Every structure is written in C-alpha cells, then in structure tokens.
Amino acid sequence: MNFIEWLRQPWPWYVSGPLIGLMVPVLLIMGNKSFGISSSLRHICAACFPANISFFKYDWTKELWNLFLVSGIVVGGFIAAILLANPSPVQINPALTHELQQYGITDYYGSAPHQLFNWQTLFSLKGFLMIVTGGFMVGFGTRYAGGCTSGHAIMGLSNLQLPSLIATICFMIGGFIMANLILPFILQLK
Amino acid sequence: MQTEFVSNEIQRDDTDFEVRSLDTSCINISQLKHPWWHNFKYAIAGIFFGVLLVKAEVISWLRIQEMFRLQSFHMYGTIGSAVFVGMISILLIKKFNVKTIYGEPVVFSQKKFNKGQVYGGLIFGLGWAITGACPGPIFALIGSGATVFIITLLSAIAGTWFYGKYRNYLPH
Numbered sequence: 001m002n003f004i005e006w007l008r009q010p011w012p013w014y015v016s017g018p019l020i021g022l023m024v025p026v027l028l029i030m031g032n033k034s035f036g037i038s039s040s041l042r043h044i045c046a047a048c049f050p051a052n053i054s055f056f057k058y059d060w061t062k063e064l065w066n067l068f069l070v071s072g073i074v075v076g077g078f079i080a081a082i083l084l085a086n087p088s089p090v091q092i093n094p095a096l097t098h099e100l101q102q103y104g105i106t107d108y109y110g111s112a113p114h115q116l117f118n119w120q121t122l123f124s125l126k127g128f129l130m131i132v133t134g135g136f137m138v139g140f141g142t143r144y145a146g147g148c149t150s151g152h153a154i155m156g157l158s159n160l161q162l163p164s165l166i167a168t169i170c171f172m173i174g175g176f177i178m179a180n181l182i183l184p185f186i187l188q189l190k
Numbered sequence: 191m192q193t194e195f196v197s198n199e200i201q202r203d204d205t206d207f208e209v210r211s212l213d214t215s216c217i218n219i220s221q222l223k224h225p226w227w228h229n230f231k232y233a234i235a236g237i238f239f240g241v242l243l244v245k246a247e248v249i250s251w252l253r254i255q256e257m258f259r260l261q262s263f264h265m266y267g268t269i270g271s272a273v274f275v276g277m278i279s280i281l282l283i284k285k286f287n288v289k290t291i292y293g294e295p296v297v298f299s300q301k302k303f304n305k306g307q308v309y310g311g312l313i314f315g316l317g318w319a320i321t322g323a324c325p326g327p328i329f330a331l332i333g334s335g336a337t338v339f340i341i342t343l344l345s346a347i348a349g350t351w352f353y354g355k356y357r358n359y360l361p362h
Contacts, residue, residue, distance in 0.1 A: 011242075011245040011246055013246065013263070013265075013267030013268040013271060014267060014271055016242050016245060016268055017246070017267055017268040017269065017270065017275070018271050018272065018274070018275040019238075019242050020239070020242050020246065020268065020275075021271065021272035021274065021275025021276040022279070023235065023239055023276075024275070024276035024280065025276075025279035025282075025288075027232070027235060028296045029288065029289075029290050029296070030231055030235065031224075031228075031231075031232075031291070031292065032290055032294060032296060034298075034299060035276075037326040037329070038324075038325040040325070041346055041349075041350040042354070044347050044350075045347060045350055053351075055353075055354035055357060056354050064229050065229045065232045066232075068229040068230065068233040068236065069232045069233065069235060069236040069239075070236060070325075070329045071329075072232065072233035072234060072235060072237040072238075072239070073236045073239055073240035073243070073326060073329040073333065074236075074240065074329050074330070074332055075233070075236070075237050076237040076238065076240015076243070076244070076330065077240045077241075077243065077244055077249070077331065077332065077334040078240075078333040078334065078335075079237065079241055079333075080240065080243075080244035080245055080330075080333075081244060081333065081334035081335050084241070084244070084245060090247060090250050090252050090253065092252045092253070092255075092256055092261075092262070093256055093259075093261035093262055095259070096252065096255055096256055096261050100255075108252060110335075110336070111244060111250060111330075111331055111336050112250070112322065112323075112339070113251055113252060116251065117251070117336055117338050117339065119337075122338055122341060129320070130321060131338060131339075131341050131345070132341060132342070133317075133345075134317045134342065134345075135317070135321055135328070135341065135342035135344070135345030135346045135348075135349065136317070136346065137313050137314065137316050137317025137320070137349065138318060138321060138323070138324065138325065138328070138342070138346045138349065139317075139345065139346030139347055139348065139349025139350040139351075139353075140314075140317075140349030140350065140352055141310045141312070141315070141316070141317055142310065142314045142324070142350070143310065143349070143353040143354070144306045144309060144310025144353050144357075145306055145310030145311040145313075145314055146304075146307060146310070147301075148314065148324045148325045148326070149318075149324040149325075149326070150324070150325075150326055152307075152311075153269060153273070154269070154272050154276055155276065156301060157273045157276070157277070158273055158279070158280050159276075159277075159298055160277070161300065163301040163302060163303040163304075163307050164301055164307075166303065166308065166311070167307040167308075167310075169311075170308050170310075170311025170312045170314075171311050171314055171315040172315060173311075173312060173315060174311065174312040174313065174314060174316040174317075174319070175254075175257070175258040175318050175319040176315075177312075177315070177316065178258070178315065178316040178317075178318075178319035179258030179259060179319040180258065182316070186320070
C-alpha cells in the first residue's frame with residue numbers, strides 16, 4: 001500500500017481529533033484569533049446584507065481573516081475529495097444501516113448520502129426540510145448561541161468556559177431529540 | 191482617530207448579548223494592522239482544517255446520526271481529543287506566555303452566560319442532526335462536491351440574518 005492509498009482511508013479519531021485541536025493554538029499564534037466558524041455567516045451578512053440592522057453594522061473588513069479561513073475549508077474539502085477520496089463507503093454501525101434501509105437510504109459512498117442530499121430532493125418536502133430548514137436552524141441557532149461546534153465545543157471548552165459547556169450540552173440535547181424523535185418522521189416522507 | 195471612535199461606539203452598542211465575535215475583533219483591531227494578504231495564512235489553516243474534516247468523516251451525515259444514536263465512539267473521540275489538545279495548548283500558551291508570530295501576547299476572551307446559549311444551542315442541535323453539518327462542515331461539503339449544500343449555506347446565512355434582525359425580541 002503506497003502513501004496516498006494509506007491517506008485515502010478514513011483517518012481514525014485519535015489522529016484527526018488531535019489535529020483538529022491544533023487549530024486552537026495555530027490560530028491564536030498566527031494572530032490572536034479565536035477558533036470559530038459560525039461568525040463567518042455573520043460577517044457575510046454584514047458585508048452583503050447589513051440592511052441597517054445594528055447587529056450587522058460593524059467593520060467586517062477587520063474580520064476578513066475568518067472569511068479567508070472558511071474559503072480555505074472549501075478548498076480543503078475539494079482537495080480531500082479529489083486527491084484523498086475514500087474509495088469505500090462510510091463504515092457505519094449495522095443498527096444504523098438497518099434503520100436507514102427502511103427509508104431507502106442504501107448508498108453510503110461520498111461525503112453526504114447522495115439519496116438525501118441532491119438537487120432533485122431539494123424540491124421535495126423531505127429535501128426542503130433537511131436542506132433548507134435544517135440550514136436555517138444551523139445559522140439561526142449558532143448565532144443565537146454565540147458559536148458552533150468549533151467556537152463553543154472546541155475553542156470554548158479548551159479555554160474552560162462554562163457558557164460553552166452549557167451550549168455544547170444543549171447542542172447535544174437538540175441533536176438527540178432531532179435524530180431519535182423527529183428525524184424518523186422526516187425520513188419517512190417521499 | 192475618528193474611525194476608531196466610531197467602531198468603539200458600534201461595539202458598545204453591540205456586545206451586550208454576544209461577547210465573542212466583536213470582543214475578539216476588538217482585540218484584533220486594537221493591535222497591529224497588516225496588509226490584507228496577510229490573511230492568506232488563515233486560508234492555509236482553513237485548507238488544513240477542511241482536509242481534516244473530510245478525512246475524519248465528521249462532515250458525514252451518517253457519522254452524525256451514529257453520534258446522536260450512541261452507536262459509535264468516533265465523533266466523541268474526535269471532538270474529545272480535539273478539546274484535549276486545545277486545552278493543553280492553551281495551558282502551555284498561558285504558562286510559557288507564548289507570543290503570536292507578530293510578538294503580541296495571546297489574549298483570551300471570556301464568554302458570558304446568556305439564555306441564548308440554551309435556546310440557540312437547542313435550535314442548532316436540531317439543525318445539526320437534520321443536515322448532519324455544523325457550519326465548518328457545510329463549507330467542506332461544498333468543496334467536496336456535495337454542491338446542494340450551497341443551499342444549506344445560503345439558508346444558514348438567512349438564519350443568521352433573521353437572528354440579527356429579531357434578536358431584540360428574543361430572550362437572552
């Protein structure tokens with residue numbers, strides 16, 4: 001097995017997790033930046049649609065670094081998908097496979113299940129709920145909470161911030177409710 | 191001087207609920223000024239992070255479903271070990287008074303509790319489990335070719351805008 005083939009396999013959590021954690025000191029040392037992604041959505045609003053809303057009236061050009069960071073993430077996703085794509089389907093728990101098969105989700109290749117997330121499903125009720133409503137909740141919820149998984153769960157917990165622990169616990173509670181109690185009804189939709 | 195005064199005014203207006211982004215920007219802008227292309231180093235950090243997100247499979251909707259059904263340790267291990275490394279790094283930065291590459295002391299922002307972390311956190315959690323993506327992964331998914339996540343991104347921007355517009359009516 002050559003090096004590239006080796007890199008193409010999914011990386012185990014004990015390799016990728018610590019490397020993700022290194023984002024915290026890297027950004028701090030690069031220029032005193034707190035690791036966080038969801039603020040970029042706010043900066044995009046401030047740059048494109050401030051609409052005289054006080055929450056978006058600030059000098060977003062001073063937060064350009066964050067937009068460079070997220071642009072880099074898009075490029076990184078592209079590089080990983082082109083050069084380092086996993087040739088096999090995502091290996092998931094058989095219990096999940098069994099559950100998803102009931103909803104006709106059988107293709108586990110690629111970064112997101114193609115049967116759920118594509119331009120055709122977008123125009124079905126299920127696709128609309130998952131792609132559009134879900135995205136709206138992510139954008140609204142992260143800003144209301146003042147951060148996302150990176151800003152609260154990783155940066156905030158690393159800096160021992162109690163509000164971030166509270167936020168992270170609430171992320172998890174919300175996720176458990178959705179995945180176990182609500183999502184089954186959404187997945188049943190055509 | 192005039193512009194500095196104006197931006198301080200905006201910050202005072204604006205930081206009552208959400209301390210983080212503008213307070214950190216206050217730290218950022220109060221110090222050195224760099225030409226815009228200095229930001230490219232953050233793009234390189236972003237590329238590194240984007241590759242990691244894909245290869246760790248944390249952008250996978252399937253992995254997120256496993257996490258919220260307690261069917262796999264993968265996500266807990268990833269986030270947990272990331273926090274562990276972040277925590278040790280911050281301890282070391284504080285202990286050895288590590289400076290930035292520009293020689294400034296590293297400054298940490300304190301977060302204040304408000305009810306938004308509960309309500310907003312729950313709403314984000316619901317959205318995270320539907321889309322299988324938090325904001326970072328949305329960008330990585332678009333790059334990896336799942337282009338329909340452009341709609342998720344636009345929708346998330348709309349959600350942020352909606353929050354900004356109506357935040358004064360929301361409990362904090």
